[in-house]
Amino acid sequence: MEMEILETEINLSVKEEEEEEDVSGKVHQLPCTVKYNGPSSVSHYFKPKPTPTTGIQHSFFRGRNLLGTTLPIPHPYSGFVIGKKSFVKRKASDMSEEKNSSCWEVKAKFQNLTYWNHDTLPSNDDAFSRSFHWLSVAEALHKPVTAEDLVSASMALKKMD
């Protein structure tokens, strides 16, 4: 693997001219690592089939049976596909600027994603579904505290004494 020192800062910027593509319904989380980054003819080979009553979907990947379910990303959050921001090159040979850039831009957006288990039915106990808990925990942790909150908290504390 190529070693490269990356800056830890990520600058998110929304593409200016055009509206970013909505890829809702096309984002899949598989129970495996595919050691490839880039485009592929996914829709020609990956054919999820819904079962009408349960909301569970079936598909196959490399001969394995996958069971999946589509989860909405809770409002007001969104999912983003980001890519390194492409700059207009100053010189044809000067690629370094682009390569080392820590500027990322939104390429596409999604409001739901489908996650797949190998042979097991998706459930609320799956780590993946549970990871969404973080959103409400984070909200509670980071919400500004109002004067009223402080009053009710100190009252509660007194009661406990």
Next chain:
Amino acid sequence: MGSEEGSSVPKWASKPCIMGIDEAGRGPVLGPMVYGCLYCALSYQKTLSSLNFADSKTLKEEKREELFENLKADESIGWAVDVIDPKELSAKMLKKNKINLNEISHDSAIGLVVRVLNLGVLLTEVYVDTVGDPEKYRTKLSERFPSIKFVVAKKADSLYPVVSGASIVAKVTRDRAVRDWVLDETADNIQRNFGSGYPGDPETKAWLENHKHPIFGFPSLVRFSWGTCTPYFKNLVEVLWESDQMDEDGSSSSNGKRQLKLSNVGITSSKRKSEEIESSGKGRCKFFQARKLEQLTHF
């Protein structure tokens, strides 16, 4: 799936009946595996012997087709098939708890017996071409169906006309299924010159070579669990499965002797760090670990 016989059960079915069971397409690397059965009254056995059924492999395709049409038209004969999709074969053999091909075969044969009994056919003797050890297989079947006498033998398809008939049912159904196969994949460069599907067939080899896909492997007509596929996987994009990782950690079973080892599918080195396959949340508080939420500082 299923036979074309009428919904009403023939009169002769309430008299003691014999049945033969045979398979087609067990060896091929692509297409379905088909189990077929043929049954008739015990008293019809002699006539059956005169119908020139022979082991389907020794007959030419046209002859098999002709015999199949004849037996379909014969009102003294009943038949049924179980077509097992290659996707199902791959998925079962690559399950977390792998099911081997013998088990799948046995289950299919048992399914056919159940189906014919449920039609109301009085089966007293069933002849089966063996899969695995004949005596063990016979015991398994006899325990499941105590009222039926089972004869399980090697080459039953050339020994018993009722099994020869079943082999024709299975073979013709398999050939037609491959010929008329509707591919799930919609890429427009997929050809239909599959060949016989046997791993040694040059046409099948050429088809596999021409239809491998760097990410998806093959169209789902192919049985991914076949050892024949392994050399092709080496040149594809590597795929590491979370469930295989568990396997290597020693928590899962290791049955299936000749079965393709899961971790060999596109994997070159044996030991892998699980972090490569899934995020871990290692070193963080329990809340994050349980949800596999990892903090990323760069990507």
